[in-house]
Amino acid sequence: MSRIFKIFIATLLICNLTACEDETSLQQTEPTNVPECGPQICTQGAALRAVYDGPIAGWPTVQTSEDTPFEEMAPLERPALSSQDLEVQLGEYLFFDPILSDSGQIACASCHNPDLAFADGIRSAIGDRRQSGPRNSPTLLDKANQPHFMWDGSSDSFEHQALLPIENPVEMASDIESVLQRLNADETYRSRFQNAFQTTQIGISELSSALSAYQRALTRRSRFDRFLEGERGRLNDQEVFGLHVFRTSARCMTCHSGPRFTDDQFHNIGLHYYGRRFQDLGRYEITNNAEDVGAFRTPSLRHVSRTAPYMHNGLFPSLAGIVNLYNAGGARPRPRAEFADDPLFPETTDLLSELDLSPEERAALVAFLETL
Amino acid sequence: MSRIFKIFIATLLICNLTACEDETSLQQTEPTNVPECGPQICTQGAALRAVYDGPIAGWPTVQTSEDTPFEEMAPLERPALSSQDLEVQLGEYLFFDPILSDSGQIACASCHNPDLAFADGIRSAIGDRRQSGPRNSPTLLDKANQPHFMWDGSSDSFEHQALLPIENPVEMASDIESVLQRLNADETYRSRFQNAFQTTQIGISELSSALSAYQRALTRRSRFDRFLEGERGRLNDQEVFGLHVFRTSARCMTCHSGPRFTDDQFHNIGLHYYGRRFQDLGRYEITNNAEDVGAFRTPSLRHVSRTAPYMHNGLFPSLAGIVNLYNAGGARPRPRAEFADDPLFPETTDLLSELDLSPEERAALVAFLETL
Numbered sequence: 164m165s166r167i168f169k170i171f172i173a174t175l176l177i178c179n180l181t182a183c184e185d186e187t188s189l190q191q192t193e194p195t196n197v198p199e200c201g202p203q204i205c206t207q208g209a210a211l212r213a214v215y216d217g218p219i220a221g222w223p224t225v226q227t228s229e230d231t232p233f234e235e236m237a238p239l240e241r242p243a244l245s246s247q248d249l250e251v252q253l254g255e256y257l258f259f260d261p262i263l264s265d266s267g268q269i270a271c272a273s274c275h276n277p278d279l280a281f282a283d284g285i286r287s288a289i290g291d292r293r294q295s296g297p298r299n300s301p302t303l304l305d306k307a308n309q310p311h312f313m314w315d316g317s318s319d320s321f322e323h324q325a326l327l328p329i330e331n332p333v334e335m336a337s338d339i340e341s342v343l344q345r346l347n348a349d350e351t352y353r354s355r356f357q358n359a360f361q362t363t364q365i366g367i368s369e370l371s372s373a374l375s376a377y378q379r380a381l382t383r384r385s386r387f388d389r390f391l392e393g394e395r396g397r398l399n400d401q402e403v404f405g406l407h408v409f410r411t412s413a414r415c416m417t418c419h420s421g422p423r424f425t426d427d428q429f430h431n432i433g434l435h436y437y438g439r440r441f442q443d444l445g446r447y448e449i450t451n452n453a454e455d456v457g458a459f460r461t462p463s464l465r466h467v468s469r470t471a472p473y474m475h476n477g478l479f480p481s482l483a484g485i486v487n488l489y490n491a492g493g494a495r496p497r498p499r500a501e502f503a504d505d506p507l508f509p510e511t512t513d514l515l516s517e518l519d520l521s522p523e524e525r526a527a528l529v530a531f532l533e534t535l
Numbered sequence: 536m537s538r539i540f541k542i543f544i545a546t547l548l549i550c551n552l553t554a555c556e557d558e559t560s561l562q563q564t565e566p567t568n569v570p571e572c573g574p575q576i577c578t579q580g581a582a583l584r585a586v587y588d589g590p591i592a593g594w595p596t597v598q599t600s601e602d603t604p605f606e607e608m609a610p611l612e613r614p615a616l617s618s619q620d621l622e623v624q625l626g627e628y629l630f631f632d633p634i635l636s637d638s639g640q641i642a643c644a645s646c647h648n649p650d651l652a653f654a655d656g657i658r659s660a661i662g663d664r665r666q667s668g669p670r671n672s673p674t675l676l677d678k679a680n681q682p683h684f685m686w687d688g689s690s691d692s693f694e695h696q697a698l699l700p701i702e703n704p705v706e707m708a709s710d711i712e713s714v715l716q717r718l719n720a721d722e723t724y725r726s727r728f729q730n731a732f733q734t735t736q737i738g739i740s741e742l743s744s745a746l747s748a749y750q751r752a753l754t755r756r757s758r759f760d761r762f763l764e765g766e767r768g769r770l771n772d773q774e775v776f777g778l779h780v781f782r783t784s785a786r787c788m789t790c791h792s793g794p795r796f797t798d799d800q801f802h803n804i805g806l807h808y809y810g811r812r813f814q815d816l817g818r819y820e821i822t823n824n825a826e827d828v829g830a831f832r833t834p835s836l837r838h839v840s841r842t843a844p845y846m847h848n849g850l851f852p853s854l855a856g857i858v859n860l861y862n863a864g865g866a867r868p869r870p871r872a873e874f875a876d877d878p879l880f881p882e883t884t885d886l887l888s889e890l891d892l893s894p895e896e897r898a899a900l901v902a903f904l905e906t907l
Contacts, residue, residue, distance in 0.1 A: 261665050268640040270665055276657055278844070284656040285648055293633050293642055472650070 207407075208400040215403050216395045225410050227417040228514040234421030236410075238391045239465070242307040244380035249359040254377025256355065257370070262345055264335035266291055271328065271374070274300045280469035281381060286477025290328075291336035297443050299477035301462065302470045307379045310427050314459045314475040315445050325374035326367070339367055346370070385466065387534040398534055405531025408524045413489070415528075417514050424464035424535065431457040433494030433511035434474055438502050443476065447507075456509040468533040482529045490525060492517040579779075580772040587775050588767045597782050599789040600886040606793030608782075610763045611837070614679040616752040621731040626749025628727065629742070634717055636707035638663055643700065643746070646672045652841035653753060658849030662700075663708035669815050671849035673834060674842045679751045682799050686831045686847040687818050697746035698739070711739055718742070757838065759906040770906055777903025780896045785861070787900075789886050796836035796907065803829040805866030805883035806846055810874050815848065819879075828881040840905040854901045862897060864889040 215222060219236060227233050244251050257263065258271040274288035275281040281303040283289075288300040298314050306312075312324035328334040329342055346352045346365045356365045359373060390397040398406065409415045418426050429446040435457025436442045446455035459475045473479040479488070488494065493515035498508045520528070587594060591608060599605050616623055629635065630643040646660035647653040653675040655661075660672040670686050678684075684696035700706040701714055718724045718737045728737045731745060762769040770778065781787045790798050801818040807829025808814045818827035831847045845851040851860070860866065865887035870880045892900070 259665075266638065266640055267664060268638055273661070273665070278657040278849075285650040289645070292639060293631075293645070477650075 207404060211403050211407050212395075212400065215406065219391075223407065223411060225416050225420075226412065226414050227420075228414045228516065229417075231417045231426075231514065233416045233426075236391065236420070237422045238388060239305060239382075239422045240308065241305075241382050242379050244376060246380065248376065248380070249355075250373050250376040251380045252377075253355050253359045254373040254375070254380075256352075257374055258377055262349070262352075263329050263337060263342055264291060265337040265341065269335050274328075274334070275303050280304055280383075280466050282470045284471070286472055288334070290331070290334035294333040296331075296333045297441070298475050299472065302466050303378050303381050305382050305423070305463070305465045307382070308423065309463070311460055315449050316429060316460050317449050321375040321379060322368075322371040325371050325378060339370070343367065343370065383466065385535055390534070398531075401527050401530045402534050404524075405527035405529070408520065408528050409531055412524065413486075413518055413520060413528055415489075418461045419464050425461045427461065429455060429458035429460055430512045430514065431509050432459075432515060433457070433496055434459075434476065434478065435496075435509055437496065437508055438499065438505075441476065445475065453507055456507050458509075464532060464535050467535055482532050483525070486520075486525045486528050489515065490518045490520045579776065583775050583779050584767075584772065587778065591763075595779065595783060597788050597792075598784065598786050599792075600786050600888065601789075603789045603798075603886065605788045605798075608763065608792070609794045610760060611677060611754075611794045612680065613677075613754050614751050616748060618752065620748065620752070621727075622745050622748040623752045624749075625727050625731045626745040626747070626752075628724075629746055630749055634721070634724075635701050635709060635714055636663060637709040637713060641707050646700075646706070647675050652676055652755075652838050654842045656843070658844055660706070662703070662706035666705040668703075668705045669813070670847050671844065674838050675750050675753050677754050677795070677835070677837045679754070680795065681835070683832055687821050688801060688832050689821050693747040693751060694740075694743040697743050697750060711742070715739065715742065755838065757907055762906070770903075773899050773902045774906050776896075777899035777901070780892065780900050781903055784896065785890055785892060785900055787861075790833045791836050797833045799833065801827060801830035801832055802884045802886065803881050804831075804887060805829070805868055806831075806848065806850065807868075807881055809868065809880055810871065810877075813848065817847065825879055828879050830881075836904060836907050839907055854904050855897070858892075858897045858900050861887065862890045862892045 225233055225235070246252065246255075258275075261267050261270045261273075263270060269291055274283045274290070276283055283300045285300075287295050287298055289295050301314075306321075309321075310319065312318040312321070313327070318324035318327060326339060329337050329339060343365055346356070352365065353363070356362060356369055356373075360369045362369060386397050418428070418430060420426060431445075435444060437444070437457060444456050446458040446460075447453070449455075467473075468482065471480055471482075473482070473485055479485050493511050495511045498505060502508045597605055597607070618624065618627075630647075633639050633642045633645075635642060641663055646655045646662070648655055655672045657672075659667050659670055661667050673686075678693075681693075682691065684690040684693070685699070690696035690699060698711060701709050701711060715737055718728070724737065725735070728734060728741055728745075732741045734741060758769050790800070790802060792798060803817075807816060809816070809829060816828050818830040818832075819825070821827075839845075840854065843852055843854075845854070845857055851857050865883050867883045870877065874880045
């Protein structure tokens with residue numbers, strides 16, 4: 164490669180960070196450079212590629228725990244909204260504006276930073292007066308078709324969830340009425356709302372519409388999207404092997420299936436800390452049903468490699484740690500003597516059991532997850 | 536591996552996040568699982584391992600650009616300070632307390648979060664009223680022996696740098712006098728300072744002593760530290776290959792040498808955006824010397840895999856991007872016509888030139904950097 168061309172490439176990289184990442188991805192498929200190809204992958208690689216290069220309908224049968232119904236993988240349907248919509252633009256202003264908090268210091272973007280895939284990179288978010296709640300900030304990317312929101316499903320609508328952080332005393336510590344007063348007193352916002360909603364009075368429904376329109380529009384196409392759309396060369400041998408493990412022996416699609424890689428259900432995987440310092444009963448706090456103790460919403464795996472740390476409490480810093488946990492059959496805390504007869508002490512879901520994945524299969528699984 | 540043992544391992548992982556990472560590291564050295572071993576590494580691997588398993592004095596000769604003097608790799612001398620020191624403890628309280636900011640919302644830890652290796656994961660930090668400066672927050676780990684601070688070296692002492700963010704209008708937007716008033720009015724702090732410094736009056740020297748004592752004590756032992764200390768099995772074949780590339784053909788030790796992987800000098804690598812929107816003249820803003828235009832302090836590479844994004848302006852999201860930049864000989868912006876005769880328009884350092892590293896060498900270099 165000539166020096167001029169290299170400088171051209173370097174300039175491209177400097178000008179465009181996305182291009183930079185794409186360049187890296189492309190390099191991984193160069194046939195002369197397959198450093199990930201260990202014995203197992205090399206042996207199975209050719210056969211797997213031949214199958215997975217074909218249409219999804221011909222891919223190997225999915226395995227799930229206890230034959231749980233699953234939804235097949237499919238390209239993600241993306242929202243028709245665009246950054247040109249006035250409502251989306253207004254939502255974007257609001258999303259980055261600390262005017263939504265009483266202190267004038269916290270914005271939605273404080274805990275959902277675009278540079279961090281609209282999450283914050285830390286175990287649990289830090290809000291007003293540096294308070295911290297118990298739960299990890301999820302990414303907001305590709306949520307347009309999500310039916311339940313928050314780790315415990317405490318919200319069932321996009322419009323509703325958008326307002327919850329404003330009144331949460333640990334997050335923005337404000338109240339909707341004060342926010343509406345501040346917005347209505349702001350000439351720029353009055354004119355922006357006028358343009359988007361043809362109203363002279365900013366109300367709760369306009370506020371939640373604008374905020375949720377912007378969040379619905381947040382989407383990023385991943386390497387796996389392009390693979391699903393037909394560019395099968397986007398995944399290298401190890402990643403195809405990981406896709407196969409994901410669909411078969413690791414039984415991941417028991418819960419993480421469909422275009423969003425989630426069943427939208429609530430499961431107890433044993434991280435509830437029942438009766439201990441970090442207890443979080445999850446879904447039970449909303450439903451008060453005993454079977455919901457310690458259950459949390461199955462998160463989408465979309466963009467998962469960019470949203471560490473993981474789990475409702477940000478417990479795991481890396482995907483390798485989670486894969487190891489599931490390989491061992493999940494966490495199964497036993498009740499201490501004082502909880503032996505407690506009817507609320509939860510059982511970890513039967514859907515998890517020992518997987519016996521080889522180190523190579525686990526590494527491939529992580530590599531596959533990194534394409535999502 | 537028995538189910539009981541796997542549950543034991545999983546429990547260990549859940550109880551101790553550090554252990555979780557160590558477990559992952561250890562797995563990479565399992566002899567039956569070397570998915571990173573491509574042709575070049577397999578061929579050279581045995582010979583390299585034999586050499587690098589021996590003492591540092593016998594390692595292959597270091598190559599630097601223009602034979603720049605370098606300091607040999609060596610285990611890091613760590614501070615004698617411990618978390619038991621009263622001054623360190625007091626510094627820790629202060630570090631996490633937004634009392635240092637006028638808004639009561641920003642603490643040192645806002646931009647130097649322990650979960651993010653004491654950085655913040657974003658291109659440039661967000662401070663008071665969600666303002667953002669032009670420069671990336673560095674990690675604070677293993678800085679005990681650092682002679683200059685800030686990207687432009689505007690501070691030459693640990694005690695001095697610790698106070699700078701307090702008065703920076705974009706960061707904590709406070710002033711030392713107000714902070715001292717707030718601290719002296721706080722009974723708990725009065726008693727903590729009394730215990731640490733035997734003084735009834737909290738002054739600027741006590742404040743900076745406590746803050747810097749805590750920051751000096753921040754250290755984490757990396758996989759490469761253990762390798763240097765003699766546990767040569769801590770690096771796998773690809774990483775040893777990367778170490779070799781780092782020392783030889785990539786000429787990294789031209790600037791990143793010694794136990795801290797920095798020459799503590801200022802260099803212009805071409806990311807100054809002279810005369811453009813994101814212009815940052817770096818060291819020149821401190822010295823007003825023409826040769827310092829666009830020069831920034833060589834950052835340590837310690838913990839570099841945990842401190843993305845990179846460069847003074849957080850331009851690169853990944854190490855692969857930086858390696859590609861250096862492989863191409865750095866950025867060499869040419870002046871537009873209006874700057875053709877501008878004596879201040881900087882030349883990128885001669886220490887950078889085209890490297891011609893293979894994709895495999897670049898991947899190994901990244902793998903090595905991830906051990907630091």
